Amino acid sequence: MPESGNISGARYDNILGTVGNTPVIRINKLGPPGINLFVKSEAFNPMSSVKDRLALGIIEHAEKTGALKPGQTVVEATSGNTGIGLAMVCAQKGYPLVVTMAESFSVERRKLMRFLGAKVVLTPAAEKGTGMLNKAIELAEKHGWFLTRQFENEANADMHYRTTGQEILAAFPDGELDYWVTGYGTGGTLKGVAKALNEKSPGTQIIVCEPDNSALLGSGKRQLRHDNGSPSVSHEAFRPHLMQGWTPDFVSKLTEDALKEEYVDQVVPIEGQEAVRLSRALAQQEGIFVGISAGATFSGALQVATKAPEGTTILCMLPDTGERYLSTPLFEGISEEMTEEEMGISKSTPGYRFDKPSAAPPAAAEEVKPEPEAVSYMEEAIADTEQPVVMFALGGASSAGLCANSSIVSASRTAPSTWIRWPTRKTTRAASCALR
Numbered sequence: 001m002p003e004s005g006n007i008s009g010a011r012y013d014n015i016l017g018t019v020g021n022t023p024v025i026r027i028n029k030l031g032p033p034g035i036n037l038f039v040k041s042e043a044f045n046p047m048s049s050v051k052d053r054l055a056l057g058i059i060e061h062a063e064k065t066g067a068l069k070p071g072q073t074v075v076e077a078t079s080g081n082t083g084i085g086l087a088m089v090c091a092q093k094g095y096p097l098v099v100t101m102a103e104s105f106s107v108e109r110r111k112l113m114r115f116l117g118a119k120v121v122l123t124p125a126a127e128k129g130t131g132m133l134n135k136a137i138e139l140a141e142k143h144g145w146f147l148t149r150q151f152e153n154e155a156n157a158d159m160h161y162r163t164t165g166q167e168i169l170a171a172f173p174d175g176e177l178d179y180w181v182t183g184y185g186t187g188g189t190l191k192g193v194a195k196a197l198n199e200k201s202p203g204t205q206i207i208v209c210e211p212d213n214s215a216l217l218g219s220g221k222r223q224l225r226h227d228n229g230s231p232s233v234s235h236e237a238f239r240p241h242l243m244q245g246w247t248p249d250f251v252s253k254l255t256e257d258a259l260k261e262e263y264v265d266q267v268v269p270i271e272g273q274e275a276v277r278l279s280r281a282l283a284q285q286e287g288i289f290v291g292i293s294a295g296a297t298f299s300g301a302l303q304v305a306t307k308a309p310e311g312t313t314i315l316c317m318l319p320d321t322g323e324r325y326l327s328t329p330l331f332e333g334i335s336e337e338m339t340e341e342e343m344g345i346s347k348s349t350p351g352y353r354f355d356k357p358s359a360a361p362p363a364a365a366e367e368v369k370p371e372p373e374a375v376s377y378m379e380e381a382i383a384d385t386e387q388p389v390v391m392f393a394l395g396g397a398s399s400a401g402l403c404a405n406s407s408i409v410s411a412s413r414t415a416p417s418t419w420i421r422w423p424t425r426k427t428t429r430a431a432s433c434a435l436r
Contacts, residue, residue, distance in 0.1 A: 014092055018046045019056050020163040024171045024315065029285045030278075030302070034310035037301060039282075040168065041318045043290060047081075047088045047112075049320035050164075051245075054188050055085030057159025058148045059093065073098060073145040077129070077136040079245045080109030081320055082150055082186070087116035098145065100135040102128065105244055106327050129248030130234050137230070151252035152229035156188030157195070164189060165196025168315060172201070179314040181207040181268075181301040183246045183293055184217075187255030189317065194263035205265040209300035211241035212269035216251050217259070229253035242272035242329060243293045245319060268300040275299055276330055283322065291325045294318035 012018055022044040031037035042050035062068035073096040076086060083099035090097040097118040101110065104125040113120050121139070123132040133151070140147035150156055168180065180197060184190045190208060197204045210217055219237035226232050231250035238249035258264060272292075279295025282288045294317075301316035308314070325331060338346065343355075351358050381389050 015046050016056055016089065016092055019052045020045070021167060024168075025286075025288065027286060030281055030298075032302075032305050035305045035308060036311070036313040037305055038171075038313070038315045039288065039294075039298065039301075039318045040164075040315060041288060041290070043318065043321040045085075047084045048323065049081040049085065050189060050317070051081035051320075052085040052088065053159050053163055054150055054156040054186065055082060055089045057162075058150065058153055058155045059086070059089050059095070061153075061155035061158070062146060062148075063093075068095070068146045071095070073143065074148060075099070075136050075140050075145040076148040076150060077101070077133040078150075079105050079129075079185070079248070080113070080324060081245055083113045083118060083120070084109065084116065086148065087113045087118040091117050098139060100132040100139070102132045104240075106325060108326050109324055112324075128234055128238070130231055130250055133230065149228075149230070150186045150188070151231075151250075151254065153188075154254075156186055157191040157254050157257075160189050160192025161196050162192075165193040168193060169196060169200050172313065172315065175201050175203050176313055177201055177204045177315055178308070178312045179205050179207055179301075179304050181209065181297055181304060181314065181316040183209045183243070183297050183300075183317070183319070184255045185245050185248065185252070187252040187258060189319075191254045191258040191261075191263070194258050194261070198261075198263055206263055207266050207268055207300055207304055208264050209268045209270050209297055210247050211239075211243055211296070212271050214239045214241045214247050215267075215269055216247060217255075217264075217267045218269060223251040223256065225253065243270070243275060243296045244291070244325070244328070246293045246296065268303055270296040270299045272296075278302070279322065279330055282318075288318070289322045290318045291320045291322050292328065292330050294320065295330075 022040055022042050024038050024040050027037040027039060042048075042052075045052040059068065059074070068074070071094070074086060074090055075098045076082060077100045078086070080101065083097075083101065086099070087097055089095075097113075098121060099113055099118055100121045100123055102125050103122045110120050110122075121135065123135050127134075136147060139145060168177070177197075180193065182190055182193070190206075194206050197206065208217065214237065216223075216235045216237050219235075221235065221237055223235055224232045230253075234249040235251060238247075241247065275292050275296035277295070278298045279290055279292055282290055282295065282298060297316050297318065301314050305312070305314055322330065346353050347355065381387075
């Protein structure tokens with residue numbers, strides 16, 4: 001909990017003002033002794049992922065340059081998080097959004113985008129990331145929509161240079177940061193932050209993680225591209241892997257730029273099941289709820305930490321929240337029903353259990369019947385067409401109906417002799433009302 005002197009009481013004109021300024025958090029249990037291990041949790045962005053940054057950066061840059069016209073439809077290919085971020089930004093700014101997404105990504109991501117008002121066009125899983133990207137290009141060309149081109153768009157990397165990179169420098173001033181560890185997808189975080197660190201903290205080593213069974217960077221094989229920088233074919237080293245949002249089936253231009261600028265000091269392969277294990281460990285031992293890609297990046301940070309000298313400071317990027325992975329292997333074995341241990345806890349006290357009834361249910365309330373005198377008077381009042389009436393009940397124990405002509409007759413079960421009747425200016429026939 002923040003100290004009272006640190007409470008900001010900030011107010012924002014709209015949700016977009018809350019993008020960025022995510023916290024840097026010390027790891028207290030999972031890191032080796034003597035190592036200053038920190039994580040930057042991007043789940044604190046409004047839509048719970050690092051991709052909120054690029055979504056806002058690309059749209060605002062397109063507005064400034066005139067590339068995006070008022071009311072124009074935005075389209076992009078996404079594994080989910082970019083689409084969710086774009087859906088938030090487009091909803092706030094009033095742009096229609098269409099996203100293309102391979103059917104293999106988690107269903108909760110589709111639902112979140114649709115909930116935010118986006119249209120989601122699925123592509124066959126066999127077509128991989130290049131398939132969903134080519135579908136977005138087709139749609140943009142056919143309909144005249146604005147394609148954000150997150151994988152090549154310099155506004156993506158520039159947003160991270162201006163925000164994520166500067167936040168990290170502010171958290172670790174005077175060259176205090178020895179290692180910065182990240183994965184890559186669009187390459188925007190990698191290129192933008194690496195540029196900022198290279199300028200102001202050149203001693204910081206930059207570690208890039210990728211799946212061990214899909215080592216595109218580690219293969220040393222070149223990515224083939226179109227003239228605009230987009231991939232022309234799938235990378236030959238790609239294999240399906242567990243880290244959604246990481247390492248599509250191509251090396252993005254922004255990632256390649258970072259390599260060409262020699263920002264990257266080391267590429268670390270990450271095993272998928274270890275990523276799942278560490279994502280769960282972060283939740284259960286540090287209380288930090290993140291997805292598989294965050295567990296993967298943290299695995300890379302631990303590999304660095306185990307070899308680093310005492311006193312080393314490491315920062316690891318955690319891209320998103322665990323809620324994006326409810327239908328994935330991350331939650332495999334997490335039961336919806338009570339476990340045997342939980343049933344044992346339930347049985348440790350006598351009440352409110354499923355294996356035996358709790359206290360007997362209360363007896364049904366005795367039906368209260370109106371007195372004959374009250375019923376007779378009501379029938380007479382309703383039948384009188386010269387004095388149209390409406391009935392209501394005095395007291396909470398009885399019900400009442402409101403008749404169409406808005407005049408009043410009242411009755412009370414507790415005092416059935418109390419009746420009120422008066423004529424109204426209306427001359428329409430009284431509607432009938434009945435006590436329950």
